[in-house]
Amino acid sequence: MTRLIRFPAYLLAAAAAFVMAAGVAGGWRLWGSSNQGAEVETADILLGQRVYVEYCASCHGANLEGQPDWQTRRPDGRLPAPPHDATGHTWHHSTAQLIELTRKGVAGLVPGYESDMPAFEGVLTDSEIAAVIAYIASTWPQELRRR
Numbered sequence: 001m002t003r004l005i006r007f008p009a010y011l012l013a014a015a016a017a018f019v020m021a022a023g024v025a026g027g028w029r030l031w032g033s034s035n036q037g038a039e040v041e042t043a044d045i046l047l048g049q050r051v052y053v054e055y056c057a058s059c060h061g062a063n064l065e066g067q068p069d070w071q072t073r074r075p076d077g078r079l080p081a082p083p084h085d086a087t088g089h090t091w092h093h094s095t096a097q098l099i100e101l102t103r104k105g106v107a108g109l110v111p112g113y114e115s116d117m118p119a120f121e122g123v124l125t126d127s128e129i130a131a132v133i134a135y136i137a138s139t140w141p142q143e144l145r146r147r
Contacts, residue, residue: 040134048135051128060084078114084136091144095133102129
């Protein structure tokens with residue numbers, strides 16, 4: 001039986017938003033100068049998918065689609081969880097940036113910024129965070145993975 005940990009939506013919303021960006025299975029390389037030579041294994045992508053479902057999908061969507069109207073601020077001033085698929089902006093960021101955002105949360109990197117993105121430091125290991133990013137990136141078209 002799979003154990004499902006329930007986190008409030010605000011904790012999960014932002015987590016997945018920044019958790020995407022890395023490589024792809026079967027020898028695809030992660031893009032970006034900080035990622036040169038990094039190989040992603042199929043096992044990493046499968047782990048990333050499991051972690052994504054448990055910690056990220058409730059806000060960022062089971063299909064990486066994000067929340068509706070994700071570019072428009074809500075009445076509380078915060079943005080809805082963005083998509084992690086090719087329609088979002090995750091692929092614009094380096095793997096290192098995405099790992100750091102996931103570790104510290106948005107407010108941990110931009111003091112005073114109001115966001116539902118929590119910090120996952122102490123909740124997920126760096127390996128789990130990297131695996132989620134690899135899983136997300138593995139769903140993007142090859143042209144985006146090369147950027």
